Amino acid sequence: MVLNAVLVILTDLAARLLGNTLFRRHFHLALSAAVTFGPVLSLWVSRHSVFAKRSHFLYRMFLKSGWGWTCVFVGSFVFLLSFSSRRSLSLSLRHLSRLAAAGGLWFVFCKLLDALENATGSCYEPLPGSPETGDGPLPLLVLREGASKAECLKAGMLWRGYEVSQDVFLLCLCCLLLAEETAVFGPYLCRGGVSDAPLRILFLFCVLLLSLWLFLLVCLLAYFPQFPTQLLGGALGCLSWRGLYQGWYCQGPCWYCPGRPGFGLLQN
Known part of the structure; x- marks a missing residue:
């Protein structure tokens, strides 16, 4: 009983924060500021x-x-929330299709970014006796013509090309996606929705995962600063979120659009 009471208190507090209007409106701005500075x-x-x-x-x-x-x-979390609310498999799959669409967009962008780096890059071999890469001086490099990125890295050499940070892109997209999908839980609880322990535990795991992604993002920016590649990765992540959750998903549920989070769940 005590553990259940603690679980209810923690999830209620987190749901109020994530469902707060100010948080939902300004989280992407705070994330953009973090990537910039x-x-x-x-x-x-x-x-x-x-x-x-x-x-x-x-x-x-x-x-x-x-x-x-x-x-x-x-x-x-999305499946259990939607299914426990309406007992509709089709509605649950519709909500899950948002993740599939976001995953497809992330995959396509990663392939495009890899192609860009391959097309604009060159292979370099460090000269013997030159300083090692890392925090010390940069090594002396000799250009090696004709090698692809895969061949270059397999041979233990260095590839230098036009790069957009895929790690920052992924973390920004995941943070914004988590914020959007979990924000509906607060209004859902206020309307008396079913909120048993498994659903609350999954919600709490999502909140912890959001905290972890934010922590790792700050660590990457602080310990491995790469300007402007990280800024471009963050911008791409924010643009992907805006295109999906502020654009496409706002068109309303239909055969080509899954709709926004909470559709069909918050009606009394």
């Missing part, structure tokens, strides 16, 4: 911190499979 934090963070290493557990475990983690938790 986050690299300034590199002036104060320690290069000896555990988060200054790309081999850190959080980077390896979550960052490289960020879309998978987001789909598992958000998809489970």
Whole structure:
């Protein structure tokens, strides 16, 4: 009983925050400000911190499979919320199709960004005895003609091309998607919707995942500042969210549009 009471209190507080009008209107602005000014934090963070290493557990475990983690938790929450509310499989699948559309857009953009980097890049081989890459001086490089990016990296050489940060792009898109999909839970509770423990636990996991993505985003900006590639990645993530949730999904539910979060769930 005590654990259930704590769960209800935590989820109610988080639902009120995420469902607050000010939060929903200004979260993307706060995220944009973080991406723009986050690299300034590199002036104060320690290069000896555990988060200054790309081999850190959080980077390896979550960052490289960020879309998978987001789909598992958000998809489970969206499905359980919609199905427990209306007991309609078709309605639940309609809501899940928003994640499929966002995933398809993310996949297409990643392929386009890879193609851009391949088309504009060149392969370089560090000269023997030159400084190692990292926090020290840049190594002396020799251009190697004719190598593709895959061949270059497989040979242990360096590829330099026009790059847009896919990590920042993914984190911004996932943060905005999580904020949109979980914001409906507050109004849903206010209307007396079904709110058993499994649904509340899934919601709390989504909130924790949103917090983790924000933390990793700040870490990337502070410990691995790359201007303007990270700024472009953040801009692409925000534009993707605006095109989906502020554009396409606002067209209303129909055969080509899944509708916005909460459609069909908040009616009394």
